[in-house]
Amino acid sequence: QEQLVESGGGLVQPGGSLRLSCAASFTVDRIAIGWFRQASGKEREAISCIDSTGDITVYADSVKGRFTISRDNAKKTVYLQMNRLEPEDTATYYCATGGPNPSKWSDFDSGIWGQGTPVTVSS
Numbered sequence: 716q717e718q719l720v721e722s723g724g725g726l727v728q729p730g731g732s733l734r735l736s737c738a739a740s741f742t743v744d745r746i747a748i749g750w751f752r753q754a755s756g757k758e759r760e761a762i763s764c765i766d767s768t769g770d771i772t773v774y775a776d777s778v779k780g781r782f783t784i785s786r787d788n789a790k791k792t793v794y795l796q797m798n799r800l801e802p803e804d805t806a807t808y809y810c811a812t813g814g815p816n817p818s819k820w821s822d823f824d825s826g827i828w829g830q831g832t833p834v835t836v837s838s
Contacts, residue, residue: 719829729838747813750764782798800834809828
C-alpha cells in the first residue's frame with residue numbers, strides 16, 4: 716500500500732544530465748529520503764539523502780558537486796538532479812525512506828524502497 720516509485724532514468728551521453736524523481740504514495744513531511752545506486756557486479760552505494768524539511772543534505776564524494784537532491788513535500792516527491800554524468804554513474808538508482816531522523820546509512824535498510832530506475836551513461 717505504501718510505496719515509492721522512481722522515474723527519470725534512461726540512456727544519456729557522458730557529460731549529459733538527468734533528473735530522477737521519487738514519488739511516494741504517502742505523506743513524507745516527517746521522513747528523510749535517500750538515494751542509492753547499484754552497478755552490475757558492484758556493492759550498493761549510498762549517494763545522497765535529504766532531511767524531512769529539505770534543509771539538510773548529504774552527498775557521497777563520488778557525486779558531490781555534480782548531483783543535487785531536493786524535495787517537494789506538497790507533491791510527495793524527492794528529486795535527484797544529475798549533471799556532468801560519467802560512465803561510472805551507470806547503475807540502477809533507488810530511493811528509500813530513512814525514518815524521521817536517520818544518523819547512518821543503515822537506518823534506510825528497514826525503510827520503504829522503490830523498484831529502481833536504470834541509468835546508463837554511454838556514447
